Amino acid sequence: MNAPIIADGVLIQRYMQGNQAAFETLLNRHRNRIFTSIYLLVNDRYLAEDIFQETFIKIINNIQAGKYNHEDKFLPWAMRIARNLSIDTIRSKKRMPVVVDSEGRDVFDCLGISVQSREDEQVNQDEISALKFWIRELPEEQREVLILRNYAELSFKEIAILTNTNINTCIGRMHYAILNLRKKMQKNAVKIK
């Protein structure tokens, strides 16, 4: 028989009372969906690692300062922090000058410093690259809803609150995101298993 899943709110309470294992359970439960979402938002593995780390350090600080009061809404709260940090990072990255070589190419691309991860390399490169590419190609608002619903697993209601829109707008954006992504995949005969 499987052990009952301990609610996020209970794990947070236990961590506040000194139980480090409770925090580890919480981290392990949500790490992949939060990390994948950050990665798809910023589209850079190294930045995603930094933002993920910063997100969880903020989470720890807030919990230990007694500022967590969202009961079992841990994931939407954590995703709000991650999303805000991602947006700030994208904005500051846009302000940073790109260092180009004599032919106008980004020198970091020429040096072979890429966003590819070891995990990426283990999976079929074509499939992953194609999917990332098509997600990146979506209009920003559609991409965000898709990431938050499909990868972060937030409900449409939670996404509406997070993005300061209404639920019908979120559903519409998701509908078009799916339509666009499927169309692009089929048009280019990309089959992602």
Next chain:
Amino acid sequence: MIKPITQSDLLLFFYNEADEVTASVIRENLSDNQEWQSYLLELEAFKSETRSFNLSPNSTTLAIILEESRSQLEHTL
């Protein structure tokens, strides 16, 4: 009269977010509605294709976070 079902309703139903009335109308009429079936199948295919992309942070990042959580705990207690 049966509640008219939109694509938004089907999308919410697919993600288990439809209200109970809408969900039961969809469940009761799904077997007779080819259009709904193909839309839901399309959503299922889309979900399984896109969900294959699942990354994990690296072990160093996780170790830093766990170290921080431990040190905060020691500091607080």
